[in-house]
Structure formats: structure tokens, C-alpha cells
């Protein structure tokens with residue numbers, strides 16, 4: 433049987449390829465191969481695909497193979513008509529998509545993945561395009577984060593909804609679609625399978641996960657609800673995968689996208705780092721997913737330096753009382769300690785930075801400014817991310833219970849770019865712009881002493 437995997441378009445006001453790869457879909461691909469499928473992939477978001485570049489201008493890489501996605505302006509969904517910004521489709525052109533579909537020809541099933549819930553218009557348009565090409569005769573199986581997060585919404589696409597995260601459920605699921613028996617032997621897929629990167633022709637970088645799950649329970653995050661407990665892949669196997677695909681694609685940049693890579697680090701991350709060092713891999717490594725400052729030790733920093741880590745993002749989010757209220761994963765003292773250790777082992781302000789969230793419910797502007805100052809004082813960078821109430825998180829549930837959200841909002845208006853334009857319980861867009869302006873001043877070294885009354 434033939435299966436086609438599709439990484440769909442993103443439709444939003446902005447999108448940047450900060451090392452985005454459809455890892456879940458690639459694991460599905462690897463699993464389908466085990467079941468005997470012949471598997472094909474169309475990744476509409478692969479900026480490094482030489483063929484995509486023939487159909488649309490792809491902006492040049494910025495740092496370490498990240499960069500802007502190619503885009504075209506499209507009509508805004510009606511529900512977003514009040515937002516004074518251009519709406520775009522990011523990714524490959526329709527001509528490229530159609531040509532690839534013709535090349536691949538008939539398939540027995542199409543698998544479409546998804547990530548952020550408020551990006552659903554891009555997934556829906558991708559599915560419409562597939563339907564137009566294949567008609568109703570080819571089943572489309574829809575999975576990924578959005579589908580798990582909001583299955584009833586995703587069902588409106590009339591696809592087959594795979595809303596789990598356990599791949600061992602796939603054989604039974606497919607069996608019910610094709611009325612056929614697929615072998616249902618449970619495998620430890622996370623340990624034995626590599627994400628199916630061999631389905632690509634060109635890649636600019638490689639993304640891996642070495643653990644699944646997170647033991648923390650931050651109120652704004654849903655990661656801890658996706659996996660039951662934590663799973664670790666044997667570090668030697670991770671490094672085998674890295675070596676194999678680095679050799680195949682000749683890439684220099686390897687990214688770990690784990691939610692909690694530092695948990696149990698003596699038996700996991702440190703072993704992984706030692707294996708990388710022992711094999712003499714001459715690569716740039718990146719941790720863009722906000723690691724836990726409290727779990728960084730001198731040994732972690734020393735090994736990361738030796739292994740050549742170039743991007744280390746720390747999850748900081750805010751200063752002030754919300755640090756504890758949102759789950760207590762990090763406090764100022766943890767961030768200060770981690771920053772000092774990392775600086776001591778030679779990491780620079782460009783290499784280490786903290787994520788600070790803007791507009792967490794109950795957050796005061798002062799909390800944001802103080803957090804920025806802590807980073808500046810410790811000689812690390814910072815970047816601001818705007819809060820979005822992810823459906824199903826503790827924060828979202830509380831906002832609904834308090835009547836600050838109805839719980840029935842169209843997911844697109846929960847987009848963090850859109851929220852400040854309509855939501856009256858958080859920071860408005862003027863305040864957000866002001867905080868971004870202050871962020872620039874702090875970065876340039878301007879001394880911000882007291883905080884304006886309006887900001888307290």
C-alpha cells in the first residue's frame with residue numbers, strides 16, 4: 433500500500449522557520465514503513481527543498497539555517513477582519529504541491545499533520561487542496577497537536593481523525609479504515625525508530641527529540657498532558673541517528689526539540705553529550721525549546737561547550753509572583769545561577785538567552801521589565817513571546833471559569849498576535865508595543881531604573 437505524508441501550509445500574520453520539522457509525521461512515516469507501506473512525503477514547509485525554490489522566492493537563511501518562510505498574501509478569515517495586518521500563507525506554492533502530487537500518483541491514504549491550534553486555516557486549505565486532487569476516494573488521516581487538542585473542531589474537515597499520540601494504536605485505527613488486519617505487535621517505536629528523514633531530498637538542518645514528556649506542570653503549557661510520564665531514548669541510538677542523517681544530508685546544524693531534556697541528565701543528557709564528544713562530531717547543536725535553568729549544572733555547561741552548542745534557550749517566562757503561581761519551574765535565583773554557570777564556561781550573550789512571556793494572565797508590565805533586567809544584568813540575551821491561552825491548559829480553564837473567555841472562541845482569535853486587539857483582560861497592543869520598545873532599550877544597554885506608574 434502507498435501512503436503520502438503531508439506537512440501542511442501555515443496561515444498566519446507571521447511565521448518564521450525557527451527549526452521547524454514535522455517530527456511526529458516523520459515518526460508516523462517510519463512506523464508505516466514497519467507496517468509494510470511504501471511512504472512518500474510532501475513537506476510544504478521545507479525552505480531548503482531545491483524544488484520549492486523553483487516555484488517561489490525563498491528568503492535567504494539567517495542564522496544557523498533558520499529564516500523566513502516564503503509567503504503569499506491571502507484573504508484574512510472573516511473572524512480576523514478587525515486585525516490591521518496582512519494575512520499570509522507560508523510555504524510552498526500550489527504549483528509545486530500539484531506537481532508533487534502528480535509525480536507520486538495514486539496513493540491508498542494521505543496523512544496530514546498539524547501543530548498550533550490557531551494555524552488550522554492552513555491545515556484546512558491543505559486538506560481542501562488534497563481533496564480537489566484526489567476526490568473523495570482516498571482517505572485523509574488527520575493527526576498532530578491541533579487534532580489532539582480540538583478533535584471536534586478538526587472533525588469538520590471530514591477526515592479520519594487520529595487524535596492519539598501513541599503510534600501503536602495506528603494498526604488498529606488503519607484496520608478499521610481499510611477493513612484489513614495490520615499486524616498489531618506493540619513496538620517500542622520511540623527507541624527503535626528514527627524519524628523518517630530518508631523521505632527528504634534536501635534538508636538544511638536536522639531536528640531530533642531524545643525524550644518524550646515533561647514532569648513539570650506549568651499552567652500555560654499543555655506539554656505535560658500529552659505524554660503519560662517521561663520516555664527516554666538511549667543516547668547512543670540518538671547519536672547513531674544523528675551521524676546517519678548528517679552524513680546523508682551534509683548538514684551542520686542539529687537541533688534537540690525535547691520539552692525536558694535535562695531531566696535525569698546524569699543518565700541521559702550528559703551521556704548523550706559525552707557520546708557526541710567521543711565520536712568527534714563537528715556540528716552546531718541547538719536547544720531552542722526553553723530548557724530548565726534549575727537543572728543546569730557545571731558538568732552540563734562544560735559538556736555542552738565541548739560538544740559545540742550554539743543556541744541555548746532558557747525557559748524563564750516572567751519575574752514576580754507568577755513564577756510560583758504558574759507552576760514554579762523556575763525562579764530568578766535559578767536563572768541567575770544557570771546564566772553564571774553558562775557564562776563561566778564561555779557561552780556568550782548571543783548563544784544563551786531566556787524566553788520571557790508577555791501577557792500571561794495576571795502579569796504586570798513590571799514583571800516583564802524586571803525579567804528583562806535580570807537577563808541583561810547576567811549577560812544573557814532574552815526574547816519576548818506573547819502569551820496565547822492554549823485550549824485545555826490550566827490557564828485557559830481558569831479564564832473560562834472566570835468568564836474571561838467563553839471557551840467557544842474560534843481558535844484563530846486566540847493567536848498571540850491577535851489577542852491584544854480584542855481581549856480586554858490582558859495587555860492591549862499599545863502596551864505590548866511599549867514593552868517591546870523598552871526591551872530594545874534594555875538590550876542596547878540603556879539603564880531602566882524605575883517603572884512608570886502606568887506600568888505598576
Ligand code: SF4
Nearest residue numbers: 646648650653655691
Ligand atoms: S513550559 Fe516547559 S516545563 Fe512547563 S510544562 Fe511545559 S514543557 Fe514542561
